[in-house]
Amino acid sequence: MDWVTHHTLFRNIILLSFSKKRKFEVVEYLCKGLIFYPFLLRYFKAQSTSESIGSLASNVGDDIYPLF
């Protein structure tokens, strides 16, 4: 479970960073993710044992509204 949390968190930090358009933002988010990693890990570990966080939002509709 710990390894999964580590892996998932690290992966999401990388994905978030590289979702940014500008290079300095990529670096900024990467650095922040690494600096805040211990705190984020503690937070996500706590959430993984709690059922109080709502389910992940669906991405299904994300490709719909550009058509409006």
Place this chain on the structure above:
Amino acid sequence: MSKTKRFTERNPELSFICFDPKVGFWGRPNMEGDVYFDVRKDVPIRVRHNSEGIRDEPFDQSDKGRCLLCVGGSYTWGSGVEQEHLYPKLLSDQLGKRVVNLGQVAFGLDQVCLTVLTKSEAYSPSVVIVEQHPWALHRIINPYANGGYVRPHFRLDADQQVTLEKVPKHLKHKVVRRMVASYYAYRKNLLEFISGIDLSKNYDPLFDPMFLYWKIGYYDYMYQLAEKIIVILRDYCLQRDIKLLFLIDSLLQYFTKKSKSDLVDYDLPRDRLIQILEKNCVSYLDSKEQLLCHHSDDDPVILNDGHLNEKGNERVALTLEKKLRSLGWIG
């Protein structure tokens, strides 16, 4: 001493706040200046805080025990509007009773609750009016506040019990506070990213995720938490024989254009809030219909950013008086 300031940043009001250990931030006492809000760039608005850090006249102790409190965000604080045109002041004139304006910009429902719990006793109000913008409910799940401040925040533990995360005292130091605020801002971005929400790319308020049916799941926790906070408020007021009324703001989106899809519903957060209030027997006033019927493009009730203008404040004050009298709370 007055001083003229000109602001071009997005939230000029944030210059009027400072660290507060109980609610995260509060109005800077005895501050005064002319502010050029973005929505009224050519018109300076005089902003004046009294010694209590609120945008109101000094409180007379003889009013203690028989005044009304208005607690809320920038609608109550009065972004873009002169102090004498704000609805708490107008309501006070209409009722012949002291109405205290405890509004603070960027306040969340959690901070409103803590304001009532920790600061209202100084006024011993007979009525508390909580002004809540439905969209702003998201603030209770985001401890980061604009300007590098951190909110105290409630959260639900595994047993659905409410716990309060207070603001640590060391956050009074700006450098430390900015680092902690930066962490919360990053965490917010990460959580939203994981849930497929990206507010940084071409953000369109007409498609804010709060209004999207396929993003409901992300906000379920927020509504659960909001209900707990509202119950805390309700019970606090009940114990002290204080009447509690929620004033539900109208969204800017109501006045622009209707959503083009049944999957995008601007009433989504409002309807959920009303559902919570009714379930917990909390009185409320929904300003939507009153403001819409008095609004036109030539004679609007709101400013371009959605805040109430002078006419909007008048309508809210009149509607509030009518509501309070219908409830029998005003003699």
